[in-house]
Amino acid sequence: MSKAPDAPKVASLNDLLAVAYQIEIDAVDRYKLLADQMETHNNPELVKIFRDLARAEGIHGEEIRRLAGDFDVVAHAREIAKFKRSESPEEADLGSAHYLMTPWHALQLSLGGEKRALAYFTSIVETAKDPKVKAMAAELVEEEAEHVNLVNRLLLRYPKPKDNWADDLDPPVSQE
Numbered sequence: 001m002s003k004a005p006d007a008p009k010v011a012s013l014n015d016l017l018a019v020a021y022q023i024e025i026d027a028v029d030r031y032k033l034l035a036d037q038m039e040t041h042n043n044p045e046l047v048k049i050f051r052d053l054a055r056a057e058g059i060h061g062e063e064i065r066r067l068a069g070d071f072d073v074v075a076h077a078r079e080i081a082k083f084k085r086s087e088s089p090e091e092a093d094l095g096s097a098h099y100l101m102t103p104w105h106a107l108q109l110s111l112g113g114e115k116r117a118l119a120y121f122t123s124i125v126e127t128a129k130d131p132k133v134k135a136m137a138a139e140l141v142e143e144e145a146e147h148v149n150l151v152n153r154l155l156l157r158y159p160k161p162k163d164n165w166a167d168d169l170d171p172p173v174s175q176e
Contacts, residue, residue: 008081010124013132015080017068020140022081023117024061026088028054034097034106041099049106057090060143089116100166104158111151118144 010016035050065073083089090113098105121144124137 007083007087007120010128010133010137012130013136014068014071014073014076016124016133016136016140017064017071017073018076018079019081020121021061021064021068021073022077022083023088023090023120024057024064025077026083027057027090027092027113028061030091030094031057034092034094034109037097037099043099043101045103046101046106049103053106053110089113089120098166100168102158102161102165104155104160105165107151107155107158111148111155114144114147114151118148 008015008019008022010019031050031054035047035054038044038046038050092109092113096105096109096112118141121137121140125134125141128134128137
C-alpha cells in the first residue's frame with residue numbers, strides 16, 4: 001500500500017494508468033531534485049546516479065503513456081492522481097538524503113521507493129473488482145518486482161559504507 005492513507009482511488013483501468021504514470025513522474029521529479037542537490041555539494045558520482053534513475057523512471061512513465069493509447073493519461077493523472085507531498089510511493093525520501101551519501105545510499109533510497117510501489121500495486125491487485133484493473137495491476141506488480149531485483153543487483157556493485165561515512169573534516173559553513 002502507498003505511504004498515503006488517502007491515496008488516489010483506482011476505479012477503472014484509466015485511473016490505474018493515470019496513477020501509475022503519476023507515480024513515475026513524481027519519482028522523476030524527486031531524483032532530479034536530488035541530482036541538483038548533489039551537484040551543489042560537488043558529489044558528481046551521485047549526480048550521475050540520480051540522473052540515471054530519473055531517466056529510467058521517465059522511460060517507465062512514457063511506457064505507461066503508450067499503454068494508455070489515445071486516452072490522455074497525463075490530463076487524467078492531473079485530475080485524480082494527487083498524492084500529498086512526499087507520499088507518492090516511488091518518491092525517494094528526502095529526509096534520508098545527505099550531501100556525503102554514497103551510491104549505496106542512493107540505491108537504498110531507490111530500493112525503498114520500488115518496494116513501496118510494489119506494495120501499492122499489490123494492494124490494488126488484492127482489492128480491485130474490475131478484472132481489467134486487476135490484470136493491469138498484476139503487470140505493474142511484475143514490473144516493480146523486476147525493478148526491486150534490478151536495484152538489488154546494482155547494490156552488489158557498491159559495498160555498504162563504514163559507519164563513519166558521514167564524518168566531514170571540513171563541514172559546510174552557513175554564509176549568513
